[in-house]
Amino acid sequence: MRKLSAVESREQVEQSEERAARNEVSFREANEKLGDKRSELGAHGRTPFLCECSDPGCTELLQLSFADYERVRSRGNWFVTAVGHDAGVGRVVEERSGYTVIEKGGVAGGIAEEENRRT
Secondary structure: OOOOOHHHHHHHHHHHHHHHHHHHHHHHHHHHHHHHHHHHHOOOOEEEEEOOOOOOOOOOEEEEEHHHHHHHHOOOOEEEEOOOOOOOOOEEEEEEOOEEEEEOOHHHHHHHHHOOOOO
16 A cells, blocks of 8 residues: 655645535535524524534534624634534634534635635
């Protein structure tokens, strides 16, 4: 079996980070639609939002107020995740009851900013 060069290894890591970032952005887009629907219906109180971690199979629901979700979305590279999801992948901005706010940097942060529909 051939050993990967440092360049090939770095490229694989970047591709993996890009895939993970695209998954996170997809979850964030779904949450945007949930938020839009919530506003349309005039709903109040805590709302279920999807965990925005990089696991494409994650189905964890988080209960946040709309104001709390809006605060997270105020930054294009912040994501709301279930506690323990994406541990070590990004910087923990804050830990709340039932969820964690993660800040993405590097490749993932760049993609998150680029794909942020609010900018």
